[in-house]
Amino acid sequence: GQNIDQPTEMTATEGAIVQINCTYQTSGFNGLFWYQQHAGEAPTFLSYNVLDGLEEKGRFSSFLSRSKGYSYLLLKELQMKDSASYLCAVRPLEGSWGKLQFGAGTQVVVTP
Amino acid sequence: IAGITQAPTSQILAAGRRMTLRCTQDMRHNAMYWYRQDLGLGLRLIHYSNTAGTTGKGEVPDGYSVSRANTDDFPLTLASAVPSQTSVYFCASSDDSSTDTQYFGPGTRLTVL
Numbered sequence: 001g002q003n004i005d006q007p008t009e010m011t012a013t014e015g016a017i018v019q020i021n022c023t024y025q026t027s028g029f030n031g032l033f034w035y036q037q038h039a040g041e042a043p044t045f046l047s048y049n050v051l052d053g054l055e056e057k058g059r060f061s062s063f064l065s066r067s068k069g070y071s072y073l074l075l076k077e078l079q080m081k082d083s084a085s086y087l088c089a090v091r092p093l094e095g096s097w098g099k100l101q102f103g104a105g106t107q108v109v110v111t112p
Numbered sequence: 113i114a115g116i117t118q119a120p121t122s123q124i125l126a127a128g129r130r131m132t133l134r135c136t137q138d139m140r141h142n143a144m145y146w147y148r149q150d151l152g153l154g155l156r157l158i159h160y161s162n163t164a165g166t167t168g169k170g171e172v173p174d175g176y177s178v179s180r181a182n183t184d185d186f187p188l189t190l191a192s193a194v195p196s197q198t199s200v201y202f203c204a205s206s207d208d209s210s211t212d213t214q215y216f217g218p219g220t221r222l223t224v225l
Contacts, residue, residue: 004154031211042202042216043155050211087154091212099170100214102147104154 004103006088011109012078020073020106022088033100034062034073035087043087047073075108083110114138116217118203124223125193133188133220135203143206144186145170145214146178148199155202161186193224 003025012018024032031050035043049055049064049071061074075082085105092101116137125131137144146158147170157170161180175197177189186205190197203217 033213042218045213045215048211048213089155099157099160100155102155104152 004088004090004101006086006103006106008104009107009109011111013111014078014080016078018075018078018108020075020086020088020108022071022073022103024069024071024088024090024101024103026069026090026092026101028093029066029069029090030093031091032062032064032071033089033091034060034071035089037085037087037105039084046086078110080110080112083108116203116205116215118201118217118220120220121218122221122223124225125190127194127224128192131190131193131222133190133201133203133222135186135188135217136184137186137203137205137217138184139205139207139215140183141205141215142183142208143212144180145204145206146176146186146188147202147204148172148197149202149219150199158188158201193222195224198222198224 006022033048034046036046037043047062054063059076064071085107087105088103089100119134142163145160147155149155156172158176159178161167164180164183167178201220204214206212206214
């Protein structure tokens with residue numbers, strides 16, 4: 001089976017940095033995605049990692065360690081609009097193309 | 113239209129009734145998916161379609177059926193709704209790139225009483 005864990009909620013101050021961790025135990029691994037979801041809206045794609053290391057996109061960065069079954073999403077220079085749920089999703093096996101397994105999401109609350 | 117649309121936006125349904133949730137995309141993506149999202153459980157895959165004419169079961173398919181007559185449309189049908197099917201339903205499609213990134217529709221909030 002699959003198990004994807006991420007914290008339920010995190011709170012941070014505007015302008016600060018927050019790191020959202022995701023650990024996974026899957027029967028294989030073929031990529032990890034991060035999505036952002038504002039309340040009442042659809043998830044939107046943020047990042048994709050398939051090789052170990054850091055991927056940077058502006059204020060957002062995502063890191064992957066396949067040997068540790070671990071990823072994090074780093075949000076820098078937090079803005080109020082970053083208040084949202086952040087979803088970690090794993091594609092577990094080659095041949096299961098598209099069949100993502102999602103974590104329950106981390107609610108990030110940005111305070112003034 | 114651009115992207116993925118879903119209809120209706122929300123619906124209240126009596127238990128036992130039949131309901132079809134509609135999903136249309138104009139990006140010519142081959143693969144499409146239906147998820148349900150429940151508090152504390154995250155997104156769970158109901159059914160998927162890798163290309164027009166083919167469908168497959170996801171993690172939670174019971175009580176749901178799908179069809180894929182063409183590339184653009186992927187309706188989800190609840191044959192006889194039950195209260196446990198109260199949820200937010202998201203349709204998604206993926207872009208056939210090397211990452212096969214999924215893009216989501218705006219969702220349908222369904223309440224079964």
